[in-house]
Amino acid sequence: MFWRLVRRSFWQSQRRTRVALVALWLAAVVSAALLNLYFDARQKVGSELRRYGANMMVTPASVPAAGATELLDESLAADLERAAEGRLLQVLPFLYAVAEVSGQSVVLAGTWLDRAADLRAHAQLSGGWLEDPEDKERCLIGVAVASRFGFEPGHHLTVRYADREKPLQVAGVIRTGSQEDNAILVNLSVAQTLTAAPGKVSVLLGRGEGRPEALDALARALHAKFPGIVVKPLREMAESEARVLDRIQGMLWGTTAVVLLLTALSVLTTMTALATERRREVGLWKALGGSQRGITRLFLAEAALGAVLAGIAGAAPGVALSRWLGQQIFSSQVAIRWMTLPAAIGITLGVALLGTYVALRWVQRLEPAMILREN
Amino acid sequence: MFLRLLRASLARGRRRFLLALLALALGSGVAAAALNVALDVGDKLARELRSFGANILILPQADTVPVEIGGVDLRPLSEGSFLREDDLVKLKKIFWRHHILAIAPYLYQQARLADGSTVQLVGTWFAKTLPLDDGTTFTTGLRALHPTWQREGHWPGDAADAEVLLGARLAARLSALPGSELILELPGGQPTRLRVQGIVATGGVEDEQAFVPLAWLQNLTGRAGSVRRAEVSALVTPDDAFAQRAPASMTPAEYDRWYCTPYVSSIAHQIGEALPNTDVRVVRRVAQAESALLIRIRWLMALVSLAALLAAALAMMSTMRAAVLERRREIALMKALGAAGVSLTGLFLTEATLVGVAGGIVGYGVGRVGAELIARTVFGAGVASNLWLGAVVLLLAVGVALAGTLLPLRQLYGYDPATILKET
Numbered sequence: 001m002f003w004r005l006v007r008r009s010f011w012q013s014q015r016r017t018r019v020a021l022v023a024l025w026l027a028a029v030v031s032a033a034l035l036n037l038y039f040d041a042r043q044k045v046g047s048e049l050r051r052y053g054a055n056m057m058v059t060p061a062s063v064p065a066a067g068a069t070e071l072l073d074e075s076l077a078a079d080l081e082r083a084a085e086g087r088l089l090q091v092l093p094f095l096y097a098v099a100e101v102s103g104q105s106v107v108l109a110g111t112w113l114d115r116a117a118d119l120r121a122h123a124q125l126s127g128g129w130l131e132d133p134e135d136k137e138r139c140l141i142g143v144a145v146a147s148r149f150g151f152e153p154g155h156h157l158t159v160r161y162a163d164r165e166k167p168l169q170v171a172g173v174i175r176t177g178s179q180e181d182n183a184i185l186v187n188l189s190v191a192q193t194l195t196a197a198p199g200k201v202s203v204l205l206g207r208g209e210g211r212p213e214a215l216d217a218l219a220r221a222l223h224a225k226f227p228g229i230v231v232k233p234l235r236e237m238a239e240s241e242a243r244v245l246d247r248i249q250g251m252l253w254g255t256t257a258v259v260l261l262l263t264a265l266s267v268l269t270t271m272t273a274l275a276t277e278r279r280r281e282v283g284l285w286k287a288l289g290g291s292q293r294g295i296t297r298l299f300l301a302e303a304a305l306g307a308v309l310a311g312i313a314g315a316a317p318g319v320a321l322s323r324w325l326g327q328q329i330f331s332s333q334v335a336i337r338w339m340t341l342p343a344a345i346g347i348t349l350g351v352a353l354l355g356t357y358v359a360l361r362w363v364q365r366l367e368p369a370m371i372l373r374e375n
Numbered sequence: 376m377f378l379r380l381l382r383a384s385l386a387r388g389r390r391r392f393l394l395a396l397l398a399l400a401l402g403s404g405v406a407a408a409a410l411n412v413a414l415d416v417g418d419k420l421a422r423e424l425r426s427f428g429a430n431i432l433i434l435p436q437a438d439t440v441p442v443e444i445g446g447v448d449l450r451p452l453s454e455g456s457f458l459r460e461d462d463l464v465k466l467k468k469i470f471w472r473h474h475i476l477a478i479a480p481y482l483y484q485q486a487r488l489a490d491g492s493t494v495q496l497v498g499t500w501f502a503k504t505l506p507l508d509d510g511t512t513f514t515t516g517l518r519a520l521h522p523t524w525q526r527e528g529h530w531p532g533d534a535a536d537a538e539v540l541l542g543a544r545l546a547a548r549l550s551a552l553p554g555s556e557l558i559l560e561l562p563g564g565q566p567t568r569l570r571v572q573g574i575v576a577t578g579g580v581e582d583e584q585a586f587v588p589l590a591w592l593q594n595l596t597g598r599a600g601s602v603r604r605a606e607v608s609a610l611v612t613p614d615d616a617f618a619q620r621a622p623a624s625m626t627p628a629e630y631d632r633w634y635c636t637p638y639v640s641s642i643a644h645q646i647g648e649a650l651p652n653t654d655v656r657v658v659r660r661v662a663q664a665e666s667a668l669l670i671r672i673r674w675l676m677a678l679v680s681l682a683a684l685l686a687a688a689l690a691m692m693s694t695m696r697a698a699v700l701e702r703r704r705e706i707a708l709m710k711a712l713g714a715a716g717v718s719l720t721g722l723f724l725t726e727a728t729l730v731g732v733a734g735g736i737v738g739y740g741v742g743r744v745g746a747e748l749i750a751r752t753v754f755g756a757g758v759a760s761n762l763w764l765g766a767v768v769l770l771l772a773v774g775v776a777l778a779g780t781l782l783p784l785r786q787l788y789g790y791d792p793a794t795i796l797k798e799t
Contacts, residue, residue, distance in 0.1 A: 023693060030686060034679075041675065048671060051664035052427055057579060096444045105442045105450070122660045148440045177432060177658040182441045232578040239523045240426040247423055248672065250753035251416055255679040258409050262402060262686035266693045269398060273697030329674040 023270040024310035024348050027263040032318025032344035034256045037325060039337050042249050044330045046209075049244065053118060054205035055237035056088060056215065061223075061230045071095075071200035072229060074188065080204065083225050087218050088208050092116060093201035095191045099161040099184070106145055107183040108159060110191025110201075113140070123180065127153030127172030136190050138171040142181035146173045159184060161194045212238040264351040271355030275299065299356050307352035311345030318344055380722055392730065395776075398694035399734025400741060402687035403772040407742025407764060409683035412749050413676035415758040419750075420672055421610055421665075425476055426523050429606035430661045431643050433458060434654045441604075445580035447495055448483045448603050451562075457601035460589070462650050464505045466607065467513050469645040471637045474610040477519035480602035482592050486559040486585075489566075494545060494559065495584045498592030498602075501540070503533045517586065520608055521577075528553025528573030535590035539569040542584045543576035557585070561595060607646065611639040613666040613673075639666075688775045691734075695727065695779025699787070706784075707792035716788060720781070727780040728773055735772030739765045 058080065060070035077091045095110040113130040120129060130138055139159075141151055151157060155170045168190075174180060192198050208215045215233035222231040285295055319336055326334030434441070435456040442449040458480070466475050482498035500516030507513055518530060531538035541551055551557060557569045569587065576582060593599045618638040622630060633641055639662045647655040709719060743760060750758040 019693075019696075023689070026689060030682060034682065045668070045671065048668050049664070051660070051667060053660055053664075098442055098444075098449065104439060106440050107442055107444055122663050124659065142440075144440050176660060177656040177662070178660060179443045179445070181656065182443045232582070235525060235576065235578045236426070236428060236521060236523050238578075240424075243426065243523075244420065244423050244668075247420060247753060248675075251412065252675070252679070254749045254753065255409050255413070255676075255683060258405050259679070259682045259686045262405055262683065262690050265398070265401065266686065266690035269690065269693045269697055273693070273700065325678060329671055329678065 020267075020270045020274050021306055021310050023267045024307050024352055025314040027267050027351055028311040028314025028344050028348040029318040029321065030263050031260055031347045032315040032340050033322040033325065034259060035340040035343055036319050036322035036337055037334060038252050038256050039340070040322075040326065040334045041252050042245055044326070044332065044334070045248050046241070046245060047332075048330070049241045050118075050207060051122065052237060052241070054090075054092075054207055055234045055241065056206045056208045056219070056231060057234055058091075058204035058206070058229055058231050061228055071197055071202060072204060074192075074199050074201050076226070076229065077201075077204055079226070080206070080222060080231075083222060084208075084218060087210065087214075088206050088222070090118065091204055091206035093188060094203050094205065095188060095195065095197065095201045096203075097161055097191060097195045099159045099194070101145070101157055101159055101184070102149060104148075106159075107179075108161070108186065108191055108194065109180070109183045110186050110188040113185060113187055119176070119180065123174040123176045125172050125174050127170070130171055130185075130187060133187055133189075135171075135187060136193075137167075137169055139168040139190070140172050140174050140185040141170055142183050142185075143173055143175040144181045145184060146170075157184075159194065162196075164194055164196070166190065166194050208233060208238075211242050260347065264347075264354075267348075267351045268355035268358065271303065271352060272359040275356060275359030296357075296360055299360055300353055303352040303356040304349060307349040308345060310352075311348040314348065315341045315344040377718065377722065381725055384722065384726065392726075395694055395698050395730045396734050396737070399691050399730060399772050399776060400737035402691040402775070403735050403738030403768045404741030404745060406680075406683050406687035406771065407739050407768040408745030408749060410680045410767070411742060411746035411758055411761060411764055412753075413680040414761060414764070415746075415750065416676050416754075417669060417673050419754050419756070421612075421669055422476070423754075424665050424668060425608050425610065426521075427661055427665070428658075429477075429479075429520060429608050430611065430639055430658050430665065431607040431609055431646065432656045432658055433605040433607065433646065433650065434656065435604075436652045436654045447497070447580060447584070448481075449485075450483075452482075452484060452596055452598055455603075457598070457603060458605060458650070458653060460593075460600050460602050463602075463605055464507070464513075465649040466646055467505070467507050469642070469649050470635065471609070471642050471645060474637050474642060475607060476610055477608040478515045478605055479517050479520045480589060480605040482589060482596075482598065482602050484561065484592060484596055486561050488549070488560075489558050496559075496592060497584050497586050498589040499586055500533055500589055501530045501586075520606060524575050524577055524581075526573050526575045528571070531572040531586070531588055533588050533590065535588060535594050537567065537569045537591060538572045538588060540573045540575055540586040541571055542582040542586075543574055544582040545585060546571070546574045559585075564595070567595065609639065609642045610637065611642060611662070611665065612637045613669040614638060614640070614662070615670075684771065688771065691772070691775040692779040692782075695730075695776055696783045699723065699780055699783040703787050704796065706787055707796050710788075710792040711796065720784060723780050723784055724777060727776040731773035731776030732769065734776065735769035738772055739768045742768065 058072065058076070060072055074093050077093050081088055081091050092111055092115065097108045098105050099108040100106065112133060114133045130140060145151065149157070151170050151173070153170050153172050157168055157170065159166045159168060168186065174185070188201065192200060208218055210218070212233060212235070215238050219231040219233055223229065282295055319340060323334050323336070326332065435458050439450065439455045441455070460480055463478055463480060466472070466478055479499050484496045484498070485493050486496050488494055502514050502518045503516045504512045504514045516533070526540070531540050539557055541557070549557065551571050551574070553571055553573050555571050557571055558566050559569065560566045589602065593601065617633065618640060622633055622644065625633060639657050643655045643657050647653060706719065746758045750756060
């Protein structure tokens with residue numbers, strides 16, 4: 001009996017319910033889109049922050065004696081990445097030496113140039129990059145070095161360190177605005193051969209994921225595993241990142257809540273209007289001896305049915321919308337979080353039930369005779 | 376007649392009027408708050424992003440190649456050229472002077488410690504107060520450039536006192552604490568005593584360095600008024616396709632536009648004009664990361680404000696719609712009594728406009744308070760008030776009120792008044 005009533009009132013009052021259904025459907029779309037975007041935004045913005053470069057630095061633990069330099073093993077780069085289990089990425093080794101070119105001191109930096117994607121992304125390059133890690137004859141030079149000595153891509157130069165010399169050809173000139181501008185960049189093995197430090201590096205730079213506390217914990221864990229080294233989060237990076245991310249997330253949280261609130265408000269008014277319009281029905285039901293609880297249940301069941309239908313119909317387009325928006329904003333796909341589908345349906349359901357309940361409370365105060373007479 | 380009708384209708388429907396007003400005020404208020412914060416957030420985040428360090432570097436021109444590892448120039452002070460410390464105040468005279476948030480000059484010198492190891496002395500400003508032409512002052516230095524540095528103890532002063540801020544690793548090695556003394560020896564100089572004011576932990580190369588007042592290091596090395604380089608933190612607008620173009624290829628009008636936009640490149644260009652014979656470099660890593668991030672955030676905020684506007688409009692429309700539909704019996708009766716459609720519409724629209732204006736004004740006030748609240752919670756600072764935002768909100772409220780009235784009215788006109796009157 002009850003379900004027949006629900007079914008009939010739901011299908012027969014199509015015109016009236018259409019507006020409510022549209023409002024509920026919009027609520028589902030908006031909440032699904034915003035929730036899905038919200039959960040991914042922190043990670044997306046976080047990956048943008050990676051452009052700022054390394055936030056972890058690895059140096060030898062022991063203090064160098066006067067004049068001497070302590071070095072690390074090159075193989076540590078891979079060992080650390082493995083030990084960190086995905087929490088430390090893009091570890092690059094650097095070997096620095098102060099070499100001489102035409103009698104002047106110039107910093108020679110050796111690294112895995114083929115893997116230095118991050119350096120390559122922000123450097124302005126004229127000429128070519130060193131793609132081959134086995135290329136031992138060519139180098140990249142910073143723009144200050146190029147202008148000082150008049151070097152251009154294709155030119156040859158000789159780097160001298162202690163009593164060893166190495167002829168190199170300039171593959172490209174890079175401009176970064178920071179220390180690379182003053183250096184000669186070569187593949188790591190070239191720098192190791194020249195400084196007679198095979199398999200050694202001065203420093204490792206990497207990118208840790210997580211909040212400053214997580215990075216501290218990671219650094220301690222790695223130090224415990226490799227006692228010979230000190231892993232340090234670059235605090236300025238780590239903390240600025242966490243701060244920026246917190247701000248953005250706070251903003252998104254606030255605005256998402258606002259939009260959901262407004263959507264709820266529109267559903268609420270629509271449901272109130274719907275219930276008010278039906279007060280004659282309520283009066284008749286009451287006059288025929290129907291119980292208060294019966295009406296409440298009928299109306300709530302209708303609202304729930306509508307909300308679930310609208311939620312199911314709206315959640316999927318909402319998630320699709322968030323993916324499209326993610327593509328527009330971050331130029332990368334926003335992952336679908338399946339949790340957002342039930343969450344969006346749940347929000348729609350909650351809003352619909354609340355709206356109906358508030359409306360009913362108002363309608364129930366009316367005496368059946370009053371309503372019936374009024375009409 | 377019209378005014379009497381209007382007055383009567385407003386007086387009789389006071390509850391309905393207040394309800395519509397409430398919905399409009401709430402809707403436009405929330406939209407105003409969201410918009411206000413979204414408009415302001417770009418600027419706030421741009422400032423926040425400045426904590427990633429300097430984005431412009433000033434070096435002397437006609438220099439030998441700096442021997443630089445980890446951001447520190449290892450050349451002896453007898454080599455290379457210098458910037459004049461006094462010139463740096465000129466940065467606050469350029470067109471975009473208010474966008475120069477921090478300046479820190481650096482002078483480097485190796486020194487020997489008592490145990491024979493070497494230490495990098497970095498002479499800099501900590502919080503130096505520069506007098507400006509307009510009578511105000513500008514306080515800047517390391518503290519302003521690196522607001523996130525964690526420090527134990529105090530900052531050294533900027534007078535030529537023998538004070539030092541030690542890097543954490545260096546301090547641990549020397550077992551130095553704030554208040555203890557450090558003895559070091561400059562090449563060819565006498566042992567000097569320095570008082571340790573504080574200890575700073577950054578995790579980077581700074582942990583091995585000793586920061587001393589610039590004036591002190593200049594006196595000791597006989598390099599009065601000279602600095603090796605200066606780092607500048609400037610508030611910039613994100614680069615777009617226009618900013619990527621070479622200024623030389625622009626028409627005069629384009630050049631003016633570029634010059635008068637705070638792109639990092641145009642600020643660097645203006646610094647170069649103010650300080651001739653310098654090499655002003657844009658730190659591309661920082662500048663590019665900042666640009667990319669700010670553009671993304673602007674999009675995100677634009678989207679969220681749009682969603683807030685739409686949701687507010689929907690909420691207000693549904694209320695107005697309900698208010699009109701509630702009165703359909705009244706409307707039908709008036710029509711049956713021979714009222715012209717035009718005058719009926721006029722009556723309802725005048726009412727809607729009144730509600731819209733009142734709701735918009737109240738909503739703007741509510742929105743200001745809301746925006747202030749959100750900004751204080753998230754950023755710890757208030758938002759700038761935006762008068763044209765008030766106009767937008769007012770227009771929105773009136774527009775939505777009118778649309779929300781007109782649409783259901785038209786729907787009602789479609790019906791025969793007799794049907795409506797009989798139905799009820």
